[in-house]
Amino acid sequence: MDVKRSKPLLLALGALLSGGLIIVLARSEESPPTPEKTKDAQPKDKPKDKEDASQKKENPPEQKEGQAAQTNQAKEESAPGDVIAVAPPPFTPGIFPCSGCHDEREPNPTPRQLKKRHKEIVLKHGDPDRWCTDCHTLNNIDKLHLANGKLVDFTESYKLCGQCHGERLRDWKAGEHGKRTGSWDGKKEYLLCATCHNPHSPKFQPLKPLPPPKRPRER
Amino acid sequence: MEKERLPAAPPAAAPLPAAKAEKSRREWLRDFLALGAAGLLLPGCEALEKNPALQAFFQKHFQEMSKEELREVLARLEKQYTEQYGQPVSVKATPPKEGVSFAYALDISRCIGCRRCVYGCVAENNQSRTPQVHWISVLEMDKEKGVDLDESDIYYEAETVPRPGKFYMPVACHHCNKAPCVKVCPVHATWQEQDGIVVIDYDWCIGCRCCMSACPYGARRFNWGKPAVPSEEFNPEIDYLGNRPRPKGVVEKCCFCVQRVRQGKYPKCVEVCPVGARKFGNLLDPKSEVRYILENKRVFILKEELKTLPRFYYYFGI
Numbered sequence: 001m002d003v004k005r006s007k008p009l010l011l012a013l014g015a016l017l018s019g020g021l022i023i024v025l026a027r028s029e030e031s032p033p034t035p036e037k038t039k040d041a042q043p044k045d046k047p048k049d050k051e052d053a054s055q056k057k058e059n060p061p062e063q064k065e066g067q068a069a070q071t072n073q074a075k076e077e078s079a080p081g082d083v084i085a086v087a088p089p090p091f092t093p094g095i096f097p098c099s100g101c102h103d104e105r106e107p108n109p110t111p112r113q114l115k116k117r118h119k120e121i122v123l124k125h126g127d128p129d130r131w132c133t134d135c136h137t138l139n140n141i142d143k144l145h146l147a148n149g150k151l152v153d154f155t156e157s158y159k160l161c162g163q164c165h166g167e168r169l170r171d172w173k174a175g176e177h178g179k180r181t182g183s184w185d186g187k188k189e190y191l192l193c194a195t196c197h198n199p200h201s202p203k204f205q206p207l208k209p210l211p212p213p214k215r216p217r218e219r
Numbered sequence: 220m221e222k223e224r225l226p227a228a229p230p231a232a233a234p235l236p237a238a239k240a241e242k243s244r245r246e247w248l249r250d251f252l253a254l255g256a257a258g259l260l261l262p263g264c265e266a267l268e269k270n271p272a273l274q275a276f277f278q279k280h281f282q283e284m285s286k287e288e289l290r291e292v293l294a295r296l297e298k299q300y301t302e303q304y305g306q307p308v309s310v311k312a313t314p315p316k317e318g319v320s321f322a323y324a325l326d327i328s329r330c331i332g333c334r335r336c337v338y339g340c341v342a343e344n345n346q347s348r349t350p351q352v353h354w355i356s357v358l359e360m361d362k363e364k365g366v367d368l369d370e371s372d373i374y375y376e377a378e379t380v381p382r383p384g385k386f387y388m389p390v391a392c393h394h395c396n397k398a399p400c401v402k403v404c405p406v407h408a409t410w411q412e413q414d415g416i417v418v419i420d421y422d423w424c425i426g427c428r429c430c431m432s433a434c435p436y437g438a439r440r441f442n443w444g445k446p447a448v449p450s451e452e453f454n455p456e457i458d459y460l461g462n463r464p465r466p467k468g469v470v471e472k473c474c475f476c477v478q479r480v481r482q483g484k485y486p487k488c489v490e491v492c493p494v495g496a497r498k499f500g501n502l503l504d505p506k507s508e509v510r511y512i513l514e515n516k517r518v519f520i521l522k523e524e525l526k527t528l529p530r531f532y533y534y535f536g537i
Contacts, residue, residue: 174515209377210335
């Protein structure tokens with residue numbers, strides 16, 4: 001009787017087991033490469049590791065040199081005067097080259113209130129006696145000039161700003177001052193001082209904030 | 220005739236045959252169940268391969284998936300999201316890079332509280348629009364009182380910022396090295412990756428919100444309702460541990476834009492900040508911005524006394 005009663009049970013068990021086996025087999029067919037590979041790879045890798053280790057012991061000076069070379073390159077990249085990925089200077093469209101208009105007229109070095117062109121420019125930058133030719137060059141209007149008279153392109157205007165704002169320039173070169181885009185791991189993009197600060201009135205302009213978050217009951 | 224018939228007829232009506240009939244019913248039931256179980260199991264394998272709902276149900280914890288399994292899961296999610304949002308979606312699970320340990324620095328002397336970061340983050344990380352979920356909270360505080368969280372306001376409204384006499388302090392996940400949220404999670408649905416990012420497996424989270432009560436920075440958000448992101452605003456560049464669509468009833472938070480930073484890009488909030496107050500980089504790279512800031516600026520850690528060892532530093536750039 002017992003045997004007879006247990007027959008269906010056994011059947012069911014058999015079915016379950018076979019089902020389970022099929023699943024296990026199906027899975028093992030899919031996944032075996034990983035464990036097998038690791039098993040195979042381990043003994044092979046061990047001597048390799050040793051070799052690697054010995055190589056590493058021999059190699060470190062080279063690696064360090066390589067790293068040093070890399071850092072040197074990076075240093076050169078971010079050094080002033082060398083290539084820094086920057087957005088173009090923020091000119092009003094169509095205004096550059098300045099010589100397009102300025103070549104036609106005689107330069108007038110006298111400080112005065114401008115009445116026709118560049119009326120919109122408000123000089124609010126430090127010393128109230130500041131005048132255009134403090135930064136722009138009278139006889140070479142497409143360039144800026146440093147205090148020592150050296151001419152500077154608009155793309156390198158940070159050199160001019162850095163004459164007074166040396167600390168900012170240092171922080172900017174290190175990526176602390178100003179926005180950085182591009183890649184944290186590779187080529188980093190800088191913006192010029194003038195991209196964010198209007199050079200004639202450099203104080204950062206207030207912005208309208210985006211809407212506040214909804215209060216919990218309004219969400 | 221009757222006598223001949225009788226012996227044949229009684230077996231059907233007799234007590235013994237009745238018992239036999241009961242037994243056969245049990246047997247039939249057992250056989251039926253056994254066959255049913257076998258029948259379910261045998262095609263079960265096929266169903267598991269084809270039915271996305273079943274696959275999702277049997278999906279493993281992210282860290283326990285083999286490469287093959289992960290690839291299948293990512294392919295399934297890609298297909299699902301592509302259908303759901305009507306545009307090609309790429310779902311990745313980029314592993315952390317060797318020799319990288321992320322850190323974040325925020326200049327509270329420059330932040331003007333414009334909330335560009337909040338909404339940049341919402342767009343990048345597919346946060347729910349209704350109900351509203353924001354990963355970043357910008358706190359407005361009084362300059363006179365200093366960093367005083369009790370006096371801070373996140374609902375400030377103004378024509379222009381910064382308002383006189385106020386300063387602003389955005390707060391999001393600090394990616395603590397000793398993260399209380401990771402410690403309390405009963406199902407290990409949140410953990411810290413090798414590069415320092417504290418991530419969540421949204422499919423493993425059970426929504427118990429222990430992590431939310433454990434986090435001292437209030438950085439975690441719960442999806443009380445079904446998150447809704449309009450298809451036209453959906454960001455199709457997705458990482459499994461980052462900005463993929465979340466289901467209702469799970470916790471989410473800042474992931475350092477894992478989908479961007481593991482591809483070498485800066486987090487979105489860094490890119491959208493109009494004043495350049497947000498800095499991000501690799502702590503192990505001596506030339507990174509964050510290293511320069513930690514070495515040269517006045518840095519402070521919010522709630523340092525809790526010893527959660529955050530990777531998020533506030534500093535005074537000016």
